[in-house]
Amino acid sequence: MPELSTAPSLGPLYLKAAATGPTRRGGELPGTEYVRRDIAVDPVELAEYNRVCGFRLRDELPITYPHILSFPASVQLMTDKGFPFPLVGLVHVANRIQQDRPLLVTDVLTQSVRVADLRPHPKGKQFDVVTETSAGGEVVWRETSTYLRVGKRDENAPQKERREIEPGSASGTWRVPADIGREYAAVSGDRNPIHLHPLTAKAFGFPKAIAHGMWSKARCLAALEGRLPDAFTVDVDFAKPLLLPSKADFTMRPAGSGWDFALHSRSGKPHLTGSVTA
Template sequence: MSTAELTESPKLGPLYLKAAATAPLRRGASAEEDLPGTEYVRSDVPVDREHLAEYNRICGFGTRDELPLTYPHITSFPLAVRLMTDRDFPFPLVGLVHVANSITRHEPLLVTDTLTQRVRLAGPRPHPKGIQFDVVTETGVGGRTVWTETSTYLHRGARNESAPRQEDIAEIEAGQPTAVWKLPGDLGRRYAAVSGDRNPIHLHPLTAKAFGFPRTIAHGMWSAARCLAAFEGRLPTACTVDVEFAKPVLLPSRVEFTERTAPDSAEKSFALHSTAGRTHLRGRLHRNEAGDAA
């Protein structure tokens, strides 16, 4: 693996233009092929307090010195896009589907921390609907790794019914929700402005329809963040959260959040459903040994 040090965050606008221009040239890859071995590293990453405050408002977090569990995903996202627009990356960026996400926190990150973030690729491997791969991110403070993330993406291709399915998080039945949230039609544009994720399916009904959606859809990582905001003040110090993204959340809409705790368990389950009972997201939150009780 080769390591490339970046002194500033990649500019997402030019990267998206590059992704659109090179999409026809990207041939894809099989599950037997290795992905590029580049790792991008950015050190001395400060936390922008105004940006953090806007992220907190959009995702439902309160104002605290502790960073939301999902926030390092935002600061590392430009590095991930840089990886997925490099010349030797085989898949077109537009059209990739974010199917799952896993975050492990060893200790809380604070707004006063200066971060070092490392991003690399892993995989690919078969998926029933194509090929999936991971973007792996490590965030460090003071020379120690305190936060890791695996974002799993799907490149749609030939169906492979023998491939293992992603779904391994227990389903929660719809009904009797813990909370109901009303989502505005401009949520995708608002989250795109703070996250940098300007996939056209999130921005305008016309561009969403061009990709087969009846309306704009919410970002999966907004859904994950909004669910975790419901646990604010109750998250263990050291924890792992796994989420799987199922049906997209159309905007505007109303969604139902449900959380469950198994008796004598260090694990909580949660889900996001439509009011018609369709599952948008399923997740689990696990207290790691070094953490406090949830």
């Protein structure tokens, strides 16, 4: 179980991903698990993250914040020699986070990151990046990020049932600015070119830059702030990309002891659907 003394530097990892991507032809996932200990939260960086995503300034971390702390380790895993797929072109299709209690800005954290569960997808192969975050020797936060490697279609692969929240009666309409991809990249380190500028996005087949999926998830949870319990699970499926700039309709509805929510384009196409369960 390799240990990381600091967060890996993302710039060199992105260059490595670009150089080695064409050599990756598939195969099994590696069994490597990276661990990083003694992670201190920078209050200034947290405040900037909260501003970009719409959270209030609090002593508690937003449930999505540990994702950006572990993101460099996940990129390290997906650029290691034994990883079977090129990082460029992977599609983030779903994200699940479970929080047993709120993490505090004063908590000293330990994070472990691994990849798991390579399996068929109707459009290729999918796998999970699994992250656990501990405080005081206890795991209190768990994340599963599911990525798709587009490839040979598999009609026999199981179809995931996507939550359906019909557009209409929106709780709010958001103006999403053209620079939100660059703003989120600055606070998260996720500088994928599809999020940064129309020209770099067009090089990867998008008509415009697109919003980060994890920004969209965080922004939705910020809209639910004050309605969320201390311990909950939030599941999100990412559907159509959110082009920048744009307007998007946010909808939230009570569902048992939690919430269902969605982000739609003004034409009614879903960008994201999700649920919160206590």
